[in-house]
Amino acid sequence: MIIVNRHTLDNGLRIVHSEDLNTQMVALNVLYNVGARDEHPDHTGFAHLFEHLMFGGSVNIPDYDTHVQNAGGENNAWTNNDITNYYITLPRQNVETGFWLESDRMLSLDFNEKSLEVQRHVVIEEFKQRNLNQPYGDVGHLVRGLVYKAHPYQWPTIGKEPSHIENATLDDVKDFFFQFYAPNNAILAVTGNISFEDTVALAEKWFGPIPSRDVKPRQLPVEPEQTEERRLTVVRNVPVDALHLIFHKCDRLHPDYHVYDMLSDLLSAGRSSRLIQHLVIEKQIFGSVDAYISGSIDAGMFYVVGKTAPGISLEEAEEAVWKELEAMKTEDIAEEEIEKVKNRYESEQIFSNINYLNVATNLAFYELIGQAEDINHEVEKYRSVTAERIKEVAKRTFVRENCSVLYYKSNVIQSATK
Numbered sequence: 001m002i003i004v005n006r007h008t009l010d011n012g013l014r015i016v017h018s019e020d021l022n023t024q025m026v027a028l029n030v031l032y033n034v035g036a037r038d039e040h041p042d043h044t045g046f047a048h049l050f051e052h053l054m055f056g057g058s059v060n061i062p063d064y065d066t067h068v069q070n071a072g073g074e075n076n077a078w079t080n081n082d083i084t085n086y087y088i089t090l091p092r093q094n095v096e097t098g099f100w101l102e103s104d105r106m107l108s109l110d111f112n113e114k115s116l117e118v119q120r121h122v123v124i125e126e127f128k129q130r131n132l133n134q135p136y137g138d139v140g141h142l143v144r145g146l147v148y149k150a151h152p153y154q155w156p157t158i159g160k161e162p163s164h165i166e167n168a169t170l171d172d173v174k175d176f177f178f179q180f181y182a183p184n185n186a187i188l189a190v191t192g193n194i195s196f197e198d199t200v201a202l203a204e205k206w207f208g209p210i211p212s213r214d215v216k217p218r219q220l221p222v223e224p225e226q227t228e229e230r231r232l233t234v235v236r237n238v239p240v241d242a243l244h245l246i247f248h249k250c251d252r253l254h255p256d257y258h259v260y261d262m263l264s265d266l267l268s269a270g271r272s273s274r275l276i277q278h279l280v281i282e283k284q285i286f287g288s289v290d291a292y293i294s295g296s297i298d299a300g301m302f303y304v305v306g307k308t309a310p311g312i313s314l315e316e317a318e319e320a321v322w323k324e325l326e327a328m329k330t331e332d333i334a335e336e337e338i339e340k341v342k343n344r345y346e347s348e349q350i351f352s353n354i355n356y357l358n359v360a361t362n363l364a365f366y367e368l369i370g371q372a373e374d375i376n377h378e379v380e381k382y383r384s385v386t387a388e389r390i391k392e393v394a395k396r397t398f399v400r401e402n403c404s405v406l407y408y409k410s411n412v413i414q415s416a417t418k
Helices: 046-054 064-068 093-105 113-132 137-148 171-182 198-206 255-270 274-282 312-332 335-352 356-369 372-381 389-397
Strands: 007-008 014-019 023-031 074-079 084-091 184-194 230-237 242-248 286-294 300-308 405-412
Touching: 007 064, 014 198, 014 356, 023 356, 023 372, 046 064, 046 074, 046 084, 046 113, 046 171, 064 093, 084 093, 084 356, 093 184, 137 230, 137 242, 137 372, 137 405, 171 335, 184 198, 184 356, 230 274, 242 312, 255 274, 255 286, 255 300, 255 372, 255 389, 274 286, 274 300, 274 312, 286 312, 286 335, 300 312, 312 405, 335 372, 335 389, 356 372
Parallel strands: 014 184, 230 405
Antiparallel strands: 007 014, 023 084, 023 184, 074 084, 242 300, 242 405, 286 300
16 A cells, blocks of 8 residues: 655646655656646647756756765656656755656756757657668557547557657757746655655655746547448558457546456457467467557557468458457356466556555556555556456457558568478
8 A cells, every 4th residue: 555645736736655764765746737638739749848848947957867876866757648757866965856757847958049949850750760671660650640540549658750849949848848847737756765745845845936827728629430340551661460459448537447448358468368479479460469558648548469471461360369259258258267367457556556656657647647545556456357347348348440551561572481
């Protein structure tokens, strides 16, 4: 059981805290409630750009990393379609450095053309390297554009295209910052060897003076229900063909979220899972196959992805997957099969929350989507999932009308081994 303390500053910054005396370190995790879904369709990639800009100097501190290193700390950040997350770990005796650094870049960045140009170049090169020049790199763009027609999940975190970042002006960047990077649009999670009283005192000292901002309520378009199968075929210079079947699923707070998560693991977690046992080991239809879900806050995706074995067509591979999905809908699921997955979730939860930094990150996220204390109830939500619920969700989800299919074909001539 993780004990959570909480406090809210007058400017709206929410603070969640959990003390851990088994370490001499402290973690500060600042979660901003902004991600790629908050971008304008013609100005995408901004949330990811800010992940870089936030290390380019704040209004009073030109070099963030030097101060972190001098204090014996480490830091990093990541962005997805829903949130932007920054964290820093420091020895307990130097923890005030973390509050000072994080509060100053929340107050304001050092907006200047040089910093923007440097980070813009970094982001564009990352886009080219990961999404344009890497095998299968454009899959994320293709899949999201196929699955989503209204919701801004239709583009990945990196953005739709490099030109959106290339054309970003300093005024565009300032507007985006002051619209979203505000104390009343953030959660500060503090864990490790620090008392709740010290946490509140330091937060009041460093974050308290930052004024709240006018954060407009999020009004995103709702993705309409998919009513017919969608298909796309592309040919690329990749080693082997790849099959992608994507189904719409519920949002993060829906009671079925944990059912979908378990369903994906029943299909592909470990050698004894259904897709791997039947389609990789026994029938050798795929060289590799995986099923997983997007952990997105709004209604997300259930993926079945595989790279075919030599001599196997994408049509054969797709037919084989559908047979396995049909079995999931119609055949009984052994209790031992479900129990194995539940045990894995429980052990993962326990080990994940041993680390003080993981706890800080998790507390911030659970506070965003509900309340931080919900972290203590995740295992029981998985434990409550029954075979009947899994079959019911499978029946509702694995239908052609709810499926988007991507054939990612190789232009490399291959010889069959079978």
